Amino acid sequence: MNITTGRIPKAQKVVLYGVEGIGKSTFASQFPDPLFIDTEDSTLHMDVKRFDKPTSWTMLLQQVEYVKINRPCQTLVIDTIDWAEEICKKHLMAANGWNAIDAEGYGKKFVALAKEMGTLLDKLSEVIDVGINVVVTAHAMLRKKEEPDEMGAYDRYELKLEKKTAPIVKEWSDNVLFANYKTTIITDSKTESKKATGGQRMMYTTHRPSWDAKNRWQLPDELPFDYSQIAQAFEVATAGVGQPLVTEAPQPFPSPVDDVPLPEPQPDFSPDQRGEIPPVVPQGLADLMRNDGVSYEEIMQVIYVGGFMPQDTPAENVPIDLWNYLASNWASALGLLKTQIRNF
CATH class of the missing domain: 3.40.50 (Rossmann fold)
Known part of the structure; x- marks a missing residue:
């Protein structure tokens, strides 16, 4: 003790x-x-x-x-x-x-x-x-x-x-x-x-x-x-409590005069690069999608694969109650996306 x-x-x-x-x-x-x-x-x-x-x-x-x-x-x-x-x-x-x-x-x-x-x-x-x-x-x-x-x-x-x-x-x-x-x-x-x-x-x-x-x-x-x-x-x-994490400062790219090749640019797979989220998606759900890197195409696949709406149903025909349901059950929607859609 x-x-x-x-x-x-x-x-x-x-x-x-x-x-x-x-x-x-x-x-x-x-x-x-x-x-x-x-x-x-x-x-x-x-x-x-x-x-x-x-x-x-x-x-x-x-x-x-x-x-x-x-x-x-x-x-x-x-x-x-x-x-x-x-x-x-x-x-x-x-x-x-x-x-x-x-x-x-x-x-x-x-x-x-x-x-x-x-x-x-x-x-x-x-x-x-x-x-x-x-x-x-x-x-x-x-x-x-x-x-x-x-x-x-x-x-x-x-x-x-x-x-x-x-x-x-x-x-x-x-x-x-x-x-x-x-x-x-x-x-x-x-x-x-x-x-x-x-x-x-x-x-x-x-x-x-x-x-x-x-x-x-x-x-x-x-x-x-x-x-x-x-x-x-x-x-x-x-006293002495609560210091934020200290992370290493990002290193600048070498100057061209150093004659060192710059690293190849990596593709950006954020939602904005993979397709804008259309206004028909409510703001609350759109914010969750951006936070977790979920594209508009992926959220539509969640709707289709999850059996909520027939395949190829346009976003304009998705009822507002379904959009709200996805936002309220976001963890489950992410689970479906990661296990049954992104693994295909």
Whole structure:
């Protein structure tokens, strides 16, 4: 048995949520060497590293897997997780033929949603395990909190997620930070009239009846909303953790004056070289095809060999439900392609 004492540095799981427009994305961009999975185009005005915007649930999970395997950053940012949840909803609706995610059937759809979101959190934990921090941003929403009769009900800020999803995100995180504008009410002593003033951006780090928050860095309950306020605590918690992989820099081709023959160009078999993906293929599926090097001709062979449509059916006659089914079951489609089509 091994017994240790003292602090053990590790990569951190941070949830940062706040009201609209307060600067969540900018705050997240100040964590060490961030790479964004931008689900809502909130970083287009920022000079940051980002993946292509995920257009399907499968694509989003693949991006997280890429970070785990290749370690291209020190911090992975999901911006925002409530928009990621919307992508997850569309995935489940397409895969199950649902018109909506609602409480029908004793809430089984919400249970399925929470389970699928749990899959994302599990993958993010695997990113943590290889020493990469994960920052998850979210919008805030006011929700009525019902207490026993003697206490009544009141409004409180929570993550803008479904009721079964929000708790597992909070439980998964090491730190939940809430950002809001602090407003001071001034009362005129003569007229008893009240006026709101201030509007300073603040960050709240501990739970209160009016909001969810927690932290394991021993932060003050209330801080100005600025990364410098948590930088030292974050560095202490992660000291020596999360260095990106160092790869050998590509060597330049020899100069022609060296009289050394240049290497023969190799053919490029990416989808763009083997044929453009026509617009009839939905964007989400087209993105998955590009990510995995699947051409338009190959995806049509998946449809034919898989028995979904007769041979030589034009793409224009493929129903949208079938395109969505392929995107939702992309791993199976790739398996069919690799075992029964590319091996021919």
